Amino acid sequence: MTVTVFIRYQLDPFKRAAFEAYAQRWLKIIPRLGGNLLGYWMPHEGTNNIAMALISFESLAAYEAYRARLRADPEGAANFQSAEEGRFILAEERTFLRKVE
Numbered sequence: 001m002t003v004t005v006f007i008r009y010q011l012d013p014f015k016r017a018a019f020e021a022y023a024q025r026w027l028k029i030i031p032r033l034g035g036n037l038l039g040y041w042m043p044h045e046g047t048n049n050i051a052m053a054l055i056s057f058e059s060l061a062a063y064e065a066y067r068a069r070l071r072a073d074p075e076g077a078a079n080f081q082s083a084e085e086g087r088f089i090l091a092e093e094r095t096f097l098r099k100v101e
Helices: 013-032 060-072 074-086
Strands: 003-011 034-041 050-057 089-097
Touching: 003 013, 003 060, 013 034, 013 050, 013 074, 050 060, 060 074
Parallel strands: none
Antiparallel strands: 003 050, 003 089, 034 050
């Protein structure tokens, strides 16, 4: 069963450009480490502080293996560090979804 991780980010609305650069770096890192990245979405109209990402995995076990690779990856660690230092992500929520067949 494919599992899709829906990540909802609450951003500092004055630091959206920093978040977008962060998301752009994930576009290369996530697929390299085994995630099927469906994409990142930035605020456009309306609410200016919510961004989202969707990443699919063949199973929850595959997601857990990906997370282990991500923690050990120098580029991934550097990107997480940039988010901590930049403080542009105020909150992050993960929801695990399955497709209705």
